[in-house]
Amino acid sequence: MNFKIMPKSAFADWVDRLIGSYRVVGPKRKHGQYVFDELRGVEGLELHYPTSVLPPKKYLVPQKEVLLNYHLDGSRLEIASKPEPTVILGIHTCDIHALKLFDRIFSQGFTDQHYQAHRDSVILVSIECLEMCGPNAYCRDMGTASATEGFDLHMIDLGDVYAFNIGSQKGADLFKGFRQAFDAIDTDVDQINHVLATKWDNFPYRLDFDVHEMPALLHESFNSTLWDELGQKCLACGSCTQVCPTCYCFDVTDEVDLLMEEGQRVRRWDSCQIHEFAMVAGGHNFRERLALRQRHRFMRKGKYQMDAYNMVGCVGCGRCASACLAGITPIDVMNELCARQQCSELEPFASVVAEVAA
Amino acid sequence: MSFLLEEVKQSDSIYMPIPARITAVSTLTAEEKLFTIELPHELSLEHDPGQFVEVSVLGVGEAPISITSSPSRSNGTFELCIRKVGDLTKVIHNMDRGDIIGIRGPFGRGFPVERFRGKDILFVCGGLGMAPLRSLVNEVLDDRGNYGRVILLYGARSPGDILFKEEIREWDARPDVAVHLTVDRPSDDWDRKVGVITTLFPDVQVDPRNTVAVVVGPPVMYPYVLKELKTLRIPKGNIWFSFERRMKCGVGKCGHCQLNHIYTCQTGPSFNYAEIEMLEEAFS
Incomplete structure (x- = not known):
């Protein structure tokens, strides 16, 4: 691995330089919570935040995104x-x-291509969590409490200095011409390894079963009575999917200006928890009941995305639990399914084992 | 000549509609009209029966519509049978010859006609299901010598709701097609069956070893038809359905058409029963 070391005293300079060249966003405190927002300087940037209300997905799939601009007569599209x-x-x-x-x-x-354009435009600078962010997270179970790829730069807090794991050329380029970041020497690497290796005591497991068993557990639980119980509690507000870093479902609508001349085709975050989500034009609703919508959400997170994309659709951030007005938490739901299904008897999916190991 | 879908894929947005011209409009029933669509010069649709396109009007919106014309009869144009049911389709119903609509597609997997050749074909159709099914029926009839018996069971709400009446009359007159019709609410001069689609099954005898059933209709019909087809002992892999779902984006991203883990707009809408019998949401 290729690391750069930067004294914390130089960090503000580095951020200022970035702001000179890019839009720079990061976690900031707002009304007692933390949100990703634009930075004017290092002031207000809170790198030791527990979690953000919305994940940074909003910069890749914005809440509202214009796809097409047009004139209603079709002369411009x-x-x-x-x-x-x-x-x-x-x-x-x-x-x-x-x-x-x-x-x-x-x-x-x-x-x-719209996602791709956003993806190409962002530079991801992640930071290693050294303790769990709150009681709703279960990142240890989901294998997401650390990362070795997927970022452009990855920061590790070593006390007086930050170590930066260089994940890509885009990441490396952020140090171009900056003289206060140094190549790591052996003692730095030893310290990085020490910090990483000793963090795990701060990350308790919170699921009563191994993540490898999650798809099978959900498969066996398709007809569980728990879905009806969740349906009784759920308010169908869709908060869980809005704050979810792996939810991306969207609706596409047309918006027209008051003169009825210019228009936009836009996509907006949608939610499978909303009543109309699976309703077709003729009026048939494939998930009329709340229980079916709750089941779909959990199935999608723990099983369907594995079936479709060979990746688990949940990263254990716990935001949905914090956002739920009815107190539905995935840890409780999964553990209750486990208790009802005696999940020690389930067969793990080979593909999950491969994915988590990778 | 290049294909519309290639044109869409090669644009900088998979959501970019290609402007196409309405060249003919005819009224089918009180709720449905038939639109003939011509793509811009040098573009062809190249669809399979059972596929759909995303149809849009700038300033109004976009919706999935099945293609009702058969590939065998697409001479640079194609047909859409559109029911007036929402904001977009209301606007389209007010459009006329020469008006422009946006088209993306064709999307999804259609019916694999190459697997149907040499077989007896049992079409089972309810209501607006005739829109996508007509594409396949005409594809089969235009290549009639390559198929065995052809039977059509078609149920509609009332005689006035029957789509493509003239065409169905022509099919009915052919000696090599058996047409069985039923309606829920008969008119005084209705001389065919009355009742739901399953009332037609006692009239049908098939050779289960050599029959492909193709079922297209509203979701509520499917479990009952499936039961009849199982009674006829047609193999699971030869029972084909077209699954209606809310195919908002057409490209497997927006999530609305999901059926278990499957995006119906990509893997479907055509499935055989063997492919989806384990998917709990298929017949919900």
Whole structure:
């Protein structure tokens, strides 16, 4: 691995330099919580944040994104302009793993050029978590509490200095002409390894079963009565999917200006928890009941994405649990399914084993 | 000549519609109209029966519509049978010859006609299912010598709701096609069956070893038809369905058409029963 070492005293200079060349965003405190927002300087940047309300997916699949601009008479029909180059600082590794899933989804089959344009425009600077961010996270179980790839730069806090794992040329280029970042020497690498190796005591397992068993557990639980119980609690607000780093489902609508001349085709985050999500024009709703929508959500996270993309669709960030108005938490749901299914008897999916090991 | 889908893929956005011209409009029923669409010069649709296109009007929106014309009869144009059911289709119903609509596609997997050749074909159709099914029926009839018996079971709400009446009358008159019709609500002069689609099954005898069944209709119909086809002992791999789902984007991204882990707009909408019998959401 290729590391750069930067004294913390130089970090503000580095961020200022980045701001000179890029839009730079990072976690900032807002109303007692943390959000990714644009930085004017290092002030306000909170690298030791527990978790953000929304994951940085909003810079790759924005809440609202213009796909096409047009004149209603058809005389003009253009693809929306490309996004500006953006450095995202302070991404937790769970969110890095989530973007790996996005990369696969938006390129498999048809390439989504709009996602690709955002992907090409961002530079991902992640940071190693040294302790768990809160009681709802289960990143240790999902294998996302650290990352060795998927970032352009990955920061590790070594006390007086930051170590940067160089993940790509785009990442390496952020140090071009900056004289206060140094190649790591052996003692630095020893310290990095020490910090990484000793962090795991701070990351307890929270699921009662191994992640390898999750697809099989969900498969066996398709007709569980627990879905009806969740359906009784769920308010169908869709908060869980909005804050989820692996949710990307969208709706496409047309918006027209007041003069009825100019228009835009836009996509917006949608949610499988909303009543109309699976309803067809004729009125048939394939997931009319809340229980079916809750089941679909958990199936998708723990099984369907594995079937379709060979990656688990959950990174264990716990945001959905924090956002849920009805107190539905994936840790409790998964563990309850496990208790009801006696999941020690389940067969693990070979493909999950391979993916988690990779 | 190049294919429309290639044109769409090679543009800088898979969501970019290609402007196409409406060259003919005819009224089929109180709710459905038939539109003939011509693509820009040098573009052809090259679809399979059972595929769909995303149809859009700037300022209104976009929706998936099945292609009702058969590949065998696509002379540079294709046909869409559109029911007036939402904002977009209301606007399209008010359009006329010469108007422009946006087209993307064709998307999804159609029916594999090459697997049907040499077989007896049992078409089972409900309501608007005739729109996509007509593409396959005409494909088969235009290559009639390569198929065995051809039977069509078609159920509609009322005689006035029957789509493509003239064409069905022609099929009915052919000695090499057996057409069985039923309606839920008969008119005074209705002389065919009355009742749901399954009331037609007692009239049908098939050789299960050599029959392909193709079922297209509203979701509520499928479990009942499936039961009848199982009774006829048609093998699972020879029972084909077209699955209606909300195919919003057409390119396997937006999530609305998901059926278990499958994106219906990509892997489907045509599936045989052997492929989807283990998918719990298929017949929900």
